[in-house]
Amino acid sequence: MKGFAMLGLNKIGWIEKEKPQCGPLDALVQPVAVAPCTSDVHTVWEGALGDRHDMILGHEAVGKVVEVGSLVRCFKPGDKVIVPAITPDWNSLEAQAGYSMHSGGMLAGWKFSNFKDGVFGELFHVNDADGNLALLPPSIDPAEAVMLSDMVPTGFHGAELADVQYGDSVLVVGIGPVGLMAVAGAALRGAGEIFAVGSRPLCADVAREYGATAIINYRDGDIVSQVMDRTKGKGVDKAIIAGGDVDTFAEVIRVLKPGGRIGNVNYLGSGDAVKIPRIEWGCGMGHKIVAGGLMPGGRLRMEKLASLLVHGRLSVAPLLTHRFKGFENIESALLMMKDKPRDLIKPVVVV
Ligand code: NDP
C-alpha cells in the first residue's frame, strides 16, 4: 500500500509498505479525511523525536473501518469513525493511574507517526479499537470531524491543565488551530477576560469569534508589558501555552498571579531547557504551577467532544481555511503546514 512518509530528517516522500496486520483487538481503517499537524512539522523538520526512517506520517483522521479483529465488539467494517491522535493501551498501568496518554512509557499513547505508521497511508492500523475509535455522528461533516482527532482535544486539554474557572482571566499564547481551541475551551469553561497572543490577522479575528476579549501581537512588543498594561499590573489567573518556544515560559511566569497555573500543550521541538525566572516564580514559593501535557485520546473523549459539535456548542468550521480533494494532495497540505502562509489556520484533505 502507498503512504506519505518521513524518509529521514528533513526528507519526505511517497513510499510503498506492506498492509498492516490486524490483531484480535485492533482495526484497519481507510482514511476518509485527514489533516497534517504542526507536530508533523516538528517531527520531520526539527527532528524533535529523533530520526525516523520510512515512517508514514499523520495522526489526524476520520476513516472507514475495513477490518476488525475477532475480539472487537463495537465496530464493524463500513463504520465511519473518528480516530483520535492518541490511541492508548487501555489496560496499561499508566492508563489505570489516569495517564493513558503515557501508556507504555512517556508519550507512548501517541503511536501514529511516532512509534508506528500514521494515518497518511491507504490503510492504517488502530490498536484497541473498542477503546480508541468513535462512531462519526452523521450530522458532522467528516472534514470538520478531523478537528476532533487532535485540535479540539489538545486545545481543550490546555484549558483543563490550566484549570480555568468561572471568571478567570486567561492568557492564551498562540492562536493557531490549537490555541484557537484553547480559547474556545477556556470560554466554554467560563473564563472572564481572555487575552490571545498571535500576529496573523485572520487568527486574531477567529480568536475573537471564539471568545478572546483582547488580542496581543507579540511582534509589537513583549508579551509581559502588554499584558501588565492591560491588567493594571495585576497579571492573569491562568495561562495556556499553544505556541512560542522554550523562552515563552519565562514571559508567562512573569504575568501569572501567585496561585496561577500554566497549561502547556505546545510541543517543544527544540531548545535544551525551559527556564523559569527565579524572582517571578516567588523564589520558588510563588504557587505558580506549570503543567504540560499530551492530549488525552480514546473513544469516550472523542464521543464527548463530538457531542459539542452535534449540539451546536462548538463550531470548528472557522479552522478549516484550506480544503484539498484527493489522497495525493497530502503532500501539498503538509508543506502548507510547514510554510504557514498568513491566511492558513488548518488544511484538511478529503481523500
Ligand atoms: P501554529 O504554528 O499554527 O500556531 C502557533 C501560534 O503561536 C501562532 O499563533 C503564532 O503566531 C504563535 N507564536 C509563534 N511564536 C510565538 C512567540 N514567540 N510568542 C508568542 N506566540 C508565538 O501551531 P498549532 O496551533 O498547529 O500547534 C501549536 C502547538 O501545539 C504545536 O507546537 C503543536 O506541535 C502542538 N501540539 C500539541 C499537542 C499535544 O497533545 N500537546 C497535539 C497537537 C499539537 P503567528 O500568528 O505569528 O503565527
Ligand code: ZN
Ligand atoms: Zn497533532
